[in-house]
Structure formats: C-alpha cells, structure tokens
Amino acid sequence: MAMQDSLSERYEPGVIEPAVQQYWEDGRVFKADEDPDREKFYCLCMFPYPSGRLHMGHVRNYTIGDVIARYQRMQGRNVLQPMGWDAFGLPAENAAIENNVPPAEWTRSNIAYMRGQLKRLGFAYDWDRELATCDPAYYRWEQWFFTRLYEKGLVYRATAVVNWDPVDQTVLANEQVIDGCGWRSGAPVERREIPQWFPRITASADELLEELDRMDEWPEAVRTMQRNWIGRSEGLSIRFALNDGPAGLDELEVFTTRPDTLLGATYMAVAPEHPLALAAAADDPAVAAFIEECRHQSTSEAVIEKLEKRGMALPVTVRHPLTGDALPVWVANFVLMSYGTGAVMSVPAHDQRDWEFARKYDLPIVPVIATSDGTAPDVSAGAFTERGATINSGRFDGLDFTAAFDAIASALEADGRAERRVQYRLRDWLVSRQRYWVCPIPVVYDADGNVQPERDERLPVALPEDIAWEGVASPLRSMPAFTETTLPDGSAGRRETDTFDTFFESSWYFARFCCADNPDAMFDARVDYWMPVDIYIGGIEHAVLHLLYARFFHKAMRDAGLVSSDEPFKRLLTQGMVCKETYFRETGGGRKQYFNPADVDVETDDKGRVIAARAHLDGQPVTIGPVEKMSKSKNNGVDPQALIDRYGADTVRLYTMFAAPPDQSLEWSDSAVEGAFRFLKSLWRLVHEHVTAGPAPALAALTLDADQKALRRHIHETIVKVSDDVSRRYKFNTAIAAVMELVNHLSRTPAANDAGRAVRQEGLDTVVLLLAPIVPHVGHVLWRALGHREDLAGAPWPVADEAALVRDAIELVVQVNGRKRAVVSVPADADKAACEQAAMADDNVARFTAGKAVRKVIVVPGKLVNIVVQE
RNA sequence: GCCGGGAUGGCGGAACUGGUAGACGCGCCAGACUCAAAAUCUGGUAUCCGAAAGGAUGUGCGGGUUCGAUUCCCGCUCCCGGUACCA
Numbered sequence: 040m041a042m043q044d045s046l047s048e049r050y051e052p053g054v055i056e057p058a059v060q061q062y063w064e065d066g067r068v069f070k071a072d073e074d075p076d077r078e079k080f081y082c083l084c085m086f087p088y089p090s091g092r093l094h095m096g097h098v099r100n101y102t103i104g105d106v107i108a109r110y111q112r113m114q115g116r117n118v119l120q121p122m123g124w125d126a127f128g129l130p131a132e133n134a135a136i137e138n139n140v141p142p143a144e145w146t147r148s149n150i151a152y153m154r155g156q157l158k159r160l161g162f163a164y165d166w167d168r169e170l171a172t173c174d175p176a177y178y179r180w181e182q183w184f185f186t187r188l189y190e191k192g193l194v195y196r197a198t199a200v201v202n203w204d205p206v207d208q209t210v211l212a213n214e215q216v217i218d219g220c221g222w223r224s225g226a227p228v229e230r231r232e233i234p235q236w237f238p239r240i241t242a243s244a245d246e247l248l249e250e251l252d253r254m255d256e257w258p259e260a261v262r263t264m265q266r267n268w269i270g271r272s273e274g275l276s277i278r279f280a281l282n283d284g285p286a287g288l289d290e291l292e293v294f295t296t297r298p299d300t301l302l303g304a305t306y307m308a309v310a311p312e313h314p315l316a317l318a319a320a321a322d323d324p325a326v327a328a329f330i331e332e333c334r335h336q337s338t339s340e341a342v343i344e345k346l347e348k349r350g351m352a353l354p355v356t357v358r359h360p361l362t363g364d365a366l367p368v369w370v371a372n373f374v375l376m377s378y379g380t381g382a383v384m385s386v387p388a389h390d391q392r393d394w395e396f397a398r399k400y401d402l403p404i405v406p407v408i409a410t411s412d413g414t415a416p417d418v419s420a421g422a423f424t425e426r427g428a429t430i431n432s433g434r435f436d437g438l439d440f441t442a443a444f445d446a447i448a449s450a451l452e453a454d455g456r457a458e459r460r461v462q463y464r465l466r467d468w469l470v471s472r473q474r475y476w477v478c479p480i481p482v483v484y485d486a487d488g489n490v491q492p493e494r495d496e497r498l499p500v501a502l503p504e505d506i507a508w509e510g511v512a513s514p515l516r517s518m519p520a521f522t523e524t525t526l527p528d529g530s531a532g533r534r535e536t537d538t539f540d541t542f543f544e545s546s547w548y549f550a551r552f553c554c555a556d557n558p559d560a561m562f563d564a565r566v567d568y569w570m571p572v573d574i575y576i577g578g579i580e581h582a583v584l585h586l587l588y589a590r591f592f593h594k595a596m597r598d599a600g601l602v603s604s605d606e607p608f609k610r611l612l613t614q615g616m617v618c619k620e621t622y623f624r625e626t627g628g629g630r631k632q633y634f635n636p637a638d639v640d641v642e643t644d645d646k647g648r649v650i651a652a653r654a655h656l657d658g659q660p661v662t663i664g665p666v667e668k669m670s671k672s673k674n675n676g677v678d679p680q681a682l683i684d685r686y687g688a689d690t691v692r693l694y695t696m697f698a699a700p701p702d703q704s705l706e707w708s709d710s711a712v713e714g715a716f717r718f719l720k721s722l723w724r725l726v727h728e729h730v731t732a733g734p735a736p737a738l739a740a741l742t743l744d745a746d747q748k749a750l751r752r753h754i755h756e757t758i759v760k761v762s763d764d765v766s767r768r769y770k771f772n773t774a775i776a777a778v779m780e781l782v783n784h785l786s787r788t789p790a791a792n793d794a795g796r797a798v799r800q801e802g803l804d805t806v807v808l809l810l811a812p813i814v815p816h817v818g819h820v821l822w823r824a825l826g827h828r829e830d831l832a833g834a835p836w837p838v839a840d841e842a843a844l845v846r847d848a849i850e851l852v853v854q855v856n857g858r859k860r861a862v863v864s865v866p867a868d869a870d871k872a873a874c875e876q877a878a879m880a881d882d883n884v885a886r887f888t889a890g891k892a893v894r895k896v897i898v899v900p901g902k903l904v905n906i907v908v909q910e
Numbered sequence: 911g912c913c914g915g916g917a918u919g920g921c922g923g924a925a926c927u928g929g930u931a932g933a934c935g936c937g938c939c940a941g942a943c944u945c946a947a948a949a950u951c952u953g954g955u956a957u958c959c960g961a962a963a964g965g966a967u968g969u970g971c972g973g974g975u976u977c978g979a980u981u982c983c984c985g986c987u988c989c990c991g992g993u994a995c996c997a
Contacts, residue, residue: 088997129996201995212995260914264992267913340993344911373911377994392911465994472995541997580991582914615915616991668990697935698922702915704990706922711936718935721950763926773924776934783934852930857978859930883964897977903929907977 046730046824050723052687052816059816060161068832069163071119073568080116081569082108083549083608085577085585086123089149090130093156095617095669095695095707096578098679102692102813103614103701103771104576105162109812110765111573112163113836119569121552122157122164124150126173127477127541129212135476135508142476143504146173156680160688161816163832168555172478172544177551179499180561181543182481186492187599189482194238196490199469200312200377202338203231209512210473213339223511227335232312235471235537236480240591244269244463247590256610258702261582268583270464272296275448277384277457279307279357282365285318291357291368293384294462298451299443300386302432303407305397307357307368308350308383310376315368319353326351326370333372340375348373348396360456361433361447371396377466387422394422407431468588470540475513477538478502483524484533491526500534513538545585546592549575549607562601575608579615579702586611612769615704616668619675622652622661633674634661636709637681669707677707689814690716696771696813718779719817725786726803726821734826735800736793747798750788754802755843757781761809762836771813778809800825808837852903853878855887856910871898878904 063069073079084104087097101122108120124146131142138145150171157164170177188194202211206224210231215222240247248269251262274296281289291307309315311333320327329351336343350371357366373392374383387397388406397404408427410416415430416423426440435446451457471480479500481493493500503521506514515521515536526532553569554562577585586608593607622634634654639661642651652661669676682691694715699705729735743751757777764774781802790799804825811818811831822831846867851874853861861881865874875896878884884906891908898904 085997090997125997210995213993214996216995264914268992268994270913338995341911344993346911348911469994474995540995545997578991578997579915580997583992584994585997618990694935700923703923704916708922708936711922714935714937717950724950768926770924770926772922773926773934776924779934850930854929854978857929857976862930886964895977897929899929903978905929905977 046723046727046820048727050720050817052689052719053684055820056159056161056687056689056816059819060158062819063161063163063832066830068830069118069120069165070167071117071121071165073565074117075568077117078115079569079573080108080111080118081572081574082111082118082120083552083572083575084122085575085581086125086545086548087153088125088128088130089146089153091149091152093153093679094676095679096614098160098691099617099695099701099705100576100578100614101157101160101162102695103612103769104574105692106696106765106771106812107574107576107612107769108163109815109832110836112832113808113811113834115835118163119168119552120162120164121168121170121555122162122166123169123548123552123555124171124173125541125545125548126150126171127544129214129474129476131476132474136511139508141504141506141508143173146171146476156683159683160692163815168552170548170551170555172541172548173476173502175499175501176558177548177555178478178544180551181478181539181547182493182498182500183495184547184561184596184599184601185539186481186495186498188238188595189490189492191599192239193242193595194236194470196234196236198232199235199237200230200232200338201235201473203229205229207511213337216337216339219335219337228337230312230334230336230338233473235469236482237467237469238591238595240468240588241463241465243591243594244271244465246594247587250590250606254606257608258611258613261579261586261611261613264582265587268465268587272462272464274298274460274462275444275451275457276460276462277301277360277451279360279366279384279456281315282356282358284355285315288314288318291315291382292380293382294379294460295384296462297386297389298447298457299426299429299438299440300389300407301359301361301384301447302429302435303386303388303405304359304366304384305387305403305405306366306385308371308374308385308396309353309368310374310381311370311372312376313370313374313381315353315355315382316370319355319370323354326353329370336372343373343375346372348392348399350396350400352400360451360454361435367402369396369400378464379462388416388418389422389424391422391424394418405431468540468591470543471537472540473513473536474538475502475506475508475515477541478544479515480535480537480539482535483526484535485526485530491532494527502538542585542588543592546589547596549589550593550596550602562596566601567603570602571604571606572608574610574612576612576614576701579613582613612701614701615699617705617707618667619669619677619707620663621667621673621675622654622663624661635674636677668704677709682709682712686712686716687816689719689817693719693775693810693814697775698772700770700772702769718782719814721786722782722806723817723821725782726807726824729790729796729799729803730824730826732796735796738794738797738801741794741797743794743798746788747794750784750802751798751843752846753781753784754798754805755839757809758805758837758839759844762839765812774809775813778806782806805837807831808834849901851877851901853881853884854903854905855884856907857905860884860887871900874898874900874904878906 082104084100108118112118126146131146134140134145135142202216204211204221204224206226211221216228220227248271274294275298276294278290278292311330320330350369353368353370355368359366385393387393387404389408404418406415406418409430429435429438429443435443448459479502481500483491508514522534524532524534549572550566550570553566557563589607596602622639624632626632638655639652652663654661667673694712760777761774764770785802790796807818807821819831848864849867851863851865861883863877863881865877888908893908895907
C-alpha cells in the first residue's frame with residue numbers, strides 16, 4: 040500500500056473490512072511464535088459451543104478478548120490469542136433426533152459457518168492453532184490422561200443416582216426434566232443408581248480453597264462462590280447406637296458442625312435411599328409408598344430444596360450418646376444420600392429447617408444455646424441459629440461455642456463414639472455420561488467386569504461417527520463394532536459405553552492451544568512458554584463448575600509433570616449477559632407465542648416512551664414483556680449477522696463495547712447501533728477533510744493559542760484516561776465516551792492555520808490509536824491515510840506528554856451546608872486560605888451565608904469547599 | 911431453599927478512594943440545509959416552580975453514620991446468574 044493512501048469520501052465498511060482482513064491474513068499478522076526474548080501475553084476467551092450461528096453473547100465475549108489482545112500487542116507484548124470449538128454436547132444429539140442429521144456432520148458444518156462469522160468480525164486469532172474437541176487428535180490426550188489418573192488412583196468407580204426416563208429408556212440431564220417428567224416422553228422420571236466414574240476432586244479441595252486467597256486478579260464474587268461451593272467445615276462425626284436396628288445395622292453415623300447443640304438433638308433424619316429407610320420399607324407399605332414417591336424426585340438441588348419438606352417416622356430409635364435417651368429416626372425427602380452419610384442429626388431449636396420439620400410433625404424443640412443476655416431463646420417463631428453459651432446441657436452448661444465443641448467432642452471421642460473431622464460440601468466429580476456425542480471413556484471390562492484402562496498404543500478410542508440413530512438412547516450400546524474388543528491376553532473384552540462430561544474437554548484446552556499440532560504428546564515445551572493464561576474471559580455463569588474443574592484438572596496435570604504453573608488462569612474477567620425485551624401473545628392455557636424483535640414494530644409517545652408494539656405479520660398488538668437474556672425459548676435473539684451485513688464489523692464491535700461495561704449485563708438496542716455507525720462515519724469525514732487539505736506541518740516549532748493549547752491538553756488527558764480504562768479498569772464504554780468527547784472537541788476547533796492543522800493531526804492520530812483495538816479495520820485505513828507507514832496493529836500505544844497536561848486554573852465547587860451553591864475558578868496552586876476566600880467572595884454563596892455564623896469550613900484541595908453555617 | 915450479583919432520566923449507561931448526580935450515546939423536541947425526503951449540522955432535553963437568575967425535589971423501599979452518601983452500616987422488596995447431567 041502507498042505511504043499515504045487517498046481516502047474515499049464515503050465510509051464503506053463492506054468494502055474496506057474484507058480488504059483489511061485479507062491483508063492481515065496474507066501477512067500472517069496474528070500468528071503467534073514462541074520467542075523467549077519477548078514478554079508473552081496469552082489472552083483467551085471461553086471457546087464456543089458450535090450451536091449453529093454466533094449469538095450476541097459470543098460477539099461480546101470475543102470483542103472484549105480481541106480489544107485486550109490488540110491493546111497488549113500495541114504494548115509490545117508477544118500475544119497469543121487462539122480460538123477453538125467446544126464441539127461435543129447435547130444439542131448435537133437433539134438435532135440428530137429432530138432432523139435426522141448425524142451429530143458429527145451437524146457439528147462440523149456449524150463450525151465452518153461460525154468460523155466464517157468470526158473471521159468476518161476481524162478477530163486477531165492465530166487460526167493455525169484452531170482445535171475442536173470432537174477431533175480424535177484432541178480427545179486422545181484426555182483419554183490418555185484419564186488412564187494416568189486411574190493408575191494413580193485419582194479416579195474410581197462408584198454408584199450414583201441419575202434421572203431415568205422409563206419410557207425412552209435413557210438417562211436425562213436435569214435440564215431435560217420438566218416438572219418431574221421427561222421432556223420428550225412426558226413420563227414421570229425415576230431415580231436410578233448406576234455405576235459411574237469419579238475423578239477425586241475432593242483430594243484437591245484444600246489446595247483449591249487455599250489458592251483462592253492468592254488469586255487477587257480474580258473477581259472477589261467468583262472466589263467467594265468457589266469458597267462456598269467447596270464449603271470446608273470442621274465438625275464432629277458421631278455414631279449413634281441404634282435401638283431395634285435391622286439386621287446388620289447397629290449404628291447411625293452423622294456429621295455435625297454444631298456439636299455444642301448435641302443436647303438439643305431431638306430426632307434423626309435419613310435419606311429415602313438410606314439402608315434404614317429401605318429396611319423399614321420392606322415391612323411397612325406406608326414407608327415403601329413414601330420412598331417410592333421420593334424416587335420420582337429430580338436429582339437437582341434447586342428442585343429438592345424448594346420441595347415441601349416431608350417425612351415419616353421409622354420403627355427404630357437411636358440412643359443419645361450423652362443422655363441415653365431414645366431419639367426417633369425419620370426418613371425425610373430433603374436429606375441427600377449423596378451428601379455425607381445420608382443422615383443428619385436434627386436440632387430444631389437451633390436450625391431453621393429442623394425447626395420447620397419439627398413444627399410440622401410435632402417433634403420436641405429443646406433450646407440448648409442461650410441468647411447474648413444469658414436467657415433461653417424464644418423458639419416459638421423460629422430457630423435461634425446464633426452461637427452462644429450452652430444451657431439445658433447438664434455438665435456441659437455455661438460453655439461458649441469453642442469450649443462446648445471441645446468438651447462434647449472429647450467426651451464422645453473418649454467413648455469411641457465420634458471423631459473430629461473436616462468435611463467438604465464439594466463432592467467428587469461425576470464424569471460419566473450415558474450419551475453418544477461425547478468422548479468415550481477409555482476403559483475395557485473383562486468377563487468378570489474387572490476394569491482394564493485402554494492401552495496407550497490403542498488410543499484414541501475413537502467415537503464412531505457413521506451411526507444410525509434409532510430412538511433417543513445413545514447408539515453406542517447397540518454397536519458391537521464399538522463394544523466388542525480384546526484384552527492384552529487375547530481374551531474378549533467389553534468396551535465402556537459411557538462417555539465423558541463435556542466439562543472434561545473444556546478443562547485442559549487452554550494448554551493444548553500452546554501446541555495444538557503436536558501428534559506425539561499431550562504437551563511440549565511451548566506450553567511452558569505460554570502458560571498460564573494471562574487473562575481468561577467468559578460468562579459469569581461459569582463461575583463455579585467450569586472454572587473449578589479446569590483448576591482441578593490443571594493441578595492434576597501439574598502433579599503429573601505435564602505443566603509447571605499452579606493455576607491455569609492468572610486473571611479472570613467475567614462477562615455479563617446480553618439481554619433484549621420480549622414480545623408475546625397469550626395463546627391460551629398459560630402458553631405464550633413469542634415474537635422476535637425483528638418482526639415487531641414499536642410505537643412511542645412524544646417523549647420516546649414505548650407505549651405499544653405490533654407484529655409485522657398481521658399488524659395486531661403484541662404484549663411487551665420484560666427484558667431477558669437472549670434465548671431461543673423467548674425468541675428475543677438479535678442475529679449479529681444481519682447487523683454485520685448492514686453496518687460492518689467495526690460498528691458492531693464499537694456498539695457492543697460502548698453499551699455497557701464488560702461485567703454488566705447489556706441490553707441490546709438497534710437504534711444505538713446506528714449511533715455507533717454515525718460516530719465512525721463522522722470520524723471518517725473528519726479525517727477525509729483533514730488529509731485532502733495536504734500533509735499537516737510538524738507541531739514542534741509552532742506556537743499555540745489558548746484554544747489550541749486547551750485542545751492539546753484534552754488530547755493528552757484522553758490518552759491518560761483511555762489507557763487507564765483499557766489496561767486497569769477494563770471499562771471500554773467510558774474509554775469510548777472519552778474518545779467521542781475528544782472527537783467532538785476536534786471537530787469544533789478550527790484548523791485554519793498551521794498550528795491548528797498540526798494539533799488536529801496529533802488529535803486524529805491519537806483517536807485512531809486509542810480506538811485501534813476496538814475498530815481495527817477503519818483504524819487501519821485511517822492510519823494509512825493520516826500518513827503512517829507501519830501497520831496500526833503493530834503501532835505503539837500512545838504516551839501522554841506531561842508538559843501538555845499542565846493546567847493554570849481549576850474549577851472549585853462551593854457548597855453551603857452540603858448543597859452546591861457555586862463553581863469558582865482558582866489558580867491551580869491556590870492554598871486552602873485562597874480557596875476559602877474565593878468561595879466566600881461568590882455572590883450566591885454570600886446570599887446563603889449572610890447573617891449566619893460560620894461553624895466550620897471544609898476544603899478538599901483541587902475539588903471543593905463546604906461552608907457549614909448555623910441554620 | 912442456599913451461594914453470588916444487580917436496581918440511577920423516556921432508554922443504555924457515567925460519577926474510579928465518602929466530595930458538582932445524570933459524562934458519552936440513543937430517543938424525543940425545535941431550528942438550518944432541501945421542491946421534498948434521506949443524510950448532515952446547530953440548540954434544547956431528570957421532575958416541579960420561575961421570563962431568567964435561581965430555588966425545591968430526586969439514585970428500588972425504610973432507617974442510621976457524616977459537614978457531605980448512588981458510594982459506608984442495619985433491615986426489606988423485586989430482578990438476574992449458579993445450584994453439581996445445558997454449555
């Protein structure tokens with residue numbers, strides 16, 4: 040390209056954007072090569088599930104990442120920004136069932152389409168590192184790593200409960216259970232226990248928890264959620280002796296964090312699957328019926344916790360370890376077999392859930408903890424859950440929490456009835472799925488059902504892609520070509536047909552990007568150069584599960600000597616959702632027909648308030664619903680492609696970054712997109728007008744008038760502001776607002792003489808540089824037009840000139856009794872007395888202070904004076 | 911239920927460490943240009959009183975701390991995310 044390209048008069052993104060993208064591709068501008076002499080920066084966004092088309096959440100996520108990556112490049116860092124596909128998952132199976140398309144074909148064509156969309160948005164990816172998790176060259180390494188974990192005893196097989204659809208004969212995801220019934224069959228769901236695989240994440244619980252304290256570049260909210268999810272608690276594991284227990288059972292074990300309330304325990308509660316409950320059910324049809332009912336509860340915690348708490352007494356009691364009293368044992372629908380021992384000790388006076396249950400079934404409520412004034416708490420309206428001194432506890436009376444805990448724990452330990460223990464809320468990671476379109480678990484069983492991890496040389500265990508899909512269950516089970524195999528000794532083996540949780544793939548892809556082309560090893564030396572990820576950007580909905588699994592997996596890889604860092608993601612930026620108003624009509628029976636915003640006309644009043652909406656289809660009114668997360672079910676998605684086609688990638692990128700800060704939810708507005716486009720058009724016009732007048736003179740030798748000096752100060756203040764917003768605050772909306780203000784100032788300040796033209800050149804150069812990460816295509820073209828030879832993508836980020844920032848006078852706010860009464864101008868170096876004097880001298884201030892005694896004057900240097908007078 | 915987050919003009923948002931509430935943009939109103947429209951440009955725009963200067967009110971609700979609170983504390987309401995098989 041020529042040194043100074045002539046600039047067309049009109050801004051035509053549809054023409055320049057593909058040309059600039061081609062230029063980047065031809066020049067391999069964003070290819071990342073390891074270079075030990077340069078400081079690296081690994082910028083990563085959570086990779087997309089290839090659902091078909093990009094949605095606004097993707098556009099937002101990847102624009103944030105691209106802005107950061109391009110900014111770091113302008114800082115001179117060696118930047119890696121890769122992209123790939125989280126390609127396994129449930130939607131591909133649904134598409135197969137609905138449209139009879141093989142999941143592999145559906146997924147790969149979605150990837151091809153979405154890759155084109157990402158390229159059209161101009162993201163600075165190193166496409167040579169692209170990976171898809173459904174590629175055997177990718178998943179063979181997680182299969183290999185799984186067999187290493189098995190050898191180290193870090194994965195095990197145990198039974199766990201799943202949602203079973205008795206009609207479709209398949210396991211259902213929680214999402215597929217609607218009001219207790221299967222989403223396709225409509226049949227009531229059953230709980231079923233089946234053997235499944237678990238990596239031992241609880242063995243890493245302490246490290247995962249402690250490390251959070253040092254992860255100061257993660258949002259505090261995410262760290263708090265992870266801490267609470269891990270849920271470390273110190274307590275006592277107590278074994279209660281059973282009276283009249285069924286054969287083979289002589290005690291009931293529970294864990295409590297409140298042993299100080301042991302004397303207030305008035306009953307025990309066990310899960311419906313607990314052996315005590317099952318034993319009782321054998322003799323009592325009523326108990327059996329209750330348990331059968333519980334068997335149709337979903338396995339989802341959100342559902343269980345919102346259920347009405349119900350239970351039944353069992354024909355068995357336990358002996359209180361201190362008093363010897365017999366306490367009743369109940370079976371309750373809210374006790375989970377998968378959490379702890381499946382049994383809890385109930386202290387209704389001091390636990391709200393126990394209290395409600397006791398009230399409902401008329402069980403005794405005995406307060407054993409005093410309020411702060413030493414009296415027994417009133418537990419007639421609810422439990423007293425605070426800590427306090429013990430009462431009604433015999434020889435343990437009058438002790439505070441710690442002393443009571445110790446005394447009661449020691450007494451029970453001496454009797455061999457209890458141990459102090461640390462317990463976690465975190466459960467081991469259940470990775471088995473009974474689905475087809477996921478990575479096979481690389482395990483073979485011999486004739487006796489013994490486990491044989493698949494041998495390295497036979498990996499990958501490839502998922503057969505050419506399949507016939509019948510019914511809704513995974514076709515793998517009925518494929519002898521897949522299931523029938525041989526063991527090392529030549530005997531027949533049966534392959535595991537369960538597959539991995541898709542979180543398994545997304546728990547290590549960030550490291551594989553460093554060496555995605557290596558066919559011989561999971562990782563190589565390049566991983567040590569790039570890892571850890573310097574900034575990881577993605578939705579807040581991943582705060583716990585994905586981000587905790589990835590941290591665990593990374594530590595397991597570190598322990599296996601595969602990576603050297605302790606944590607995978609140095610900094611985390613969590614992005615808010617993209618929302619849009621909804622439009623619908625009631626169609627009877629509480630059902631709603633949703634209308635896409637693109638198919639609705641909105642009417643406004645003379646203030647622009649929305650008053651009504653009509654469907655294009657029939658011109659009839661539709662109801663305006665709340666603003667919600669864009670989704671298929673609410674039909675309120677705005678297709679980014681239509682906007683890219685109409686306005687270009689830069690406008691979509693600019694609007695997305697301008698509409699809200701990254702971590703807040705964003706309400707989509709088409710008209711505001713128009714505003715972003717308008718801004719780029721006017722910037723283009725301003726540059727066009729400037730460069731068609733010929734090259735601007737150098738600024739150095741010129742003297743500036745007051746307006747030009749003020750404009751120049753504004754230019755450099757904007758550099759300071761935008762640099763801080765982009766690098767420290769990650770507030771791209773205020774960065775863009777500051778640049779808009781500068782552009783307004785530039786276009787309103789005449790550039791008639793040499794000095795004016797020189798300042799305008801500096802201003803336009805600055806604007807283009809500051810916006811370069813956000814609108815790189817238009818920036819590339821304007822930068823050349825402004826006479827620069829080097830690529831904008833590699834240009835250095837501007838640095839403010841300290842001399843240009845100096846101010847002579849500052850504005851001071853004057854308050855009287857905390858209310859603003861004036862703004863006065865004072866010299867920048869005015870001392871407190873001078874500020875006070877200038878404030879008092881103002882006419883309006885005098886009006887409010889006249890005849891009143893001044894009690895106090897507060898001067899905040901450089902900002903404000905507050906005069907406090909007697910009212 | 912539990913854990914985490916949020917609420918500011920007609921709308922998206924700004925106010926970063928307790929110091930001018932409403933930057934910037936959208937929308938709307940008025941004007942310029944035009945035969946007209948589009949595009950573009952200029953001015954206005956929290957609410958109420960006022961010709962203006964200026965004043966009063968105002969950051970989900972109820973209290974509190976402070977010379978001063980959108981910001982800190984206590985108690986609520988509503989909305990959103992997660993809740994272990996959606997990703």
